[in-house]
Amino acid sequence: MVTRVERVVDVAGVGHIAVTVFVPESGPADLSPAVLFLFPGGGYGRRYFDLQLDGLPDHSQAQRHASRGLVTVTVDHLGVGDSTVPARDDPRGPLTYARVAEANHAAVVDILGQVRAGTLDGVPAIPSAVAIGAGQSMGGHVAAVMQANHATFDGICALGSSFTQLRGELPPGKRRPFRALPSKVVHSWRHVDEAASFHWREEPAWVVAADLDNVDLAPWRSATVPPCAAEALKPFALAREAALVRVPVLLIYGEIDVTPEPLANAAIFCSAPEVAVYLVPRSAHMHNFAPTRHLVWARLEHFVDQVVMLRNVEESIRES
Numbered sequence: 001m002v003t004r005v006e007r008v009v010d011v012a013g014v015g016h017i018a019v020t021v022f023v024p025e026s027g028p029a030d031l032s033p034a035v036l037f038l039f040p041g042g043g044y045g046r047r048y049f050d051l052q053l054d055g056l057p058d059h060s061q062a063q064r065h066a067s068r069g070l071v072t073v074t075v076d077h078l079g080v081g082d083s084t085v086p087a088r089d090d091p092r093g094p095l096t097y098a099r100v101a102e103a104n105h106a107a108v109v110d111i112l113g114q115v116r117a118g119t120l121d122g123v124p125a126i127p128s129a130v131a132i133g134a135g136q137s138m139g140g141h142v143a144a145v146m147q148a149n150h151a152t153f154d155g156i157c158a159l160g161s162s163f164t165q166l167r168g169e170l171p172p173g174k175r176r177p178f179r180a181l182p183s184k185v186v187h188s189w190r191h192v193d194e195a196a197s198f199h200w201r202e203e204p205a206w207v208v209a210a211d212l213d214n215v216d217l218a219p220w221r222s223a224t225v226p227p228c229a230a231e232a233l234k235p236f237a238l239a240r241e242a243a244l245v246r247v248p249v250l251l252i253y254g255e256i257d258v259t260p261e262p263l264a265n266a267a268i269f270c271s272a273p274e275v276a277v278y279l280v281p282r283s284a285h286m287h288n289f290a291p292t293r294h295l296v297w298a299r300l301e302h303f304v305d306q307v308v309m310l311r312n313v314e315e316s317i318r319e320s
Helices: 046-050 061-067 097-117 138-150 182-189 194-198 205-212 227-233 239-243 264-268 293-319
Strands: 003-011 015-023 034-039 071-075 130-136 155-159 249-254 275-280
Touching: 003 097, 015 046, 015 061, 015 097, 034 061, 034 097, 034 138, 034 293, 046 061, 046 071, 061 071, 061 293, 071 097, 097 130, 097 138, 097 227, 130 138, 130 293, 138 155, 138 227, 138 239, 155 293, 194 205, 239 264, 249 264, 249 293, 264 275, 275 293
Parallel strands: 034 071, 034 130, 130 155, 155 249, 249 275
Antiparallel strands: 003 015, 015 071
């Protein structure tokens, strides 16, 4: 049994960040010492991590993690879903990755502080809680910026996030530009076959149609997308931030995904003490719909355990 706790975190000068905390039924002895924060991709909200599909059980990543004793928090970015959406005439200008990351960081600090103090509904105190950030697509980019600018987490995972260049599957007859200028890359994305890029061919057609419907939005989608999401279309747009990350990194990509060379992304994280890449069979970019989604979730849980273990060893070395 997993309990959902809906919270709104006030962020000074910004508004609020909407989160859902998935509380394990585990007692303190069985509770993981980590807290996992999940951030959605462009066009999606936090409910992407808690998919409820008629007749298709077991699609909730957040419930999966919480059922194994891991406090899991799904987050709507600033400008997404139920979080504050700044006005178009905001004097601070359009939402940048830096502003989104700053607001997200404040929300993580707030929730993590409550977990450590034992003041979050239903969660026993975890005084030395380890924070792990994982983001799908744009969410992985934001997590990297959070880490680069604020050192928010003890480890980060990017799920389908390209730090080199975005590439989608093209319909028959379309050709991809060779070493194109950024403007040409953006133009070519308009011709991408999103169904083939985002969804594995074994997935039910009605699920694919519901996910790609931009008029009648599915519950896991977001009607708003921060303008900074488009920046990721430029090659190496977030390479500088990724190069500043100094915690363990896990990169997960589907067999079909939106990056031309999954392994090349690892080289961007040149300051991280460890970078692992996991390639998921029978999965496209939106991993939580894929028939092999459980492999993604299990690999992420293994990463969480590894980060906890490494931090414990580091602390014991410092104390000796």
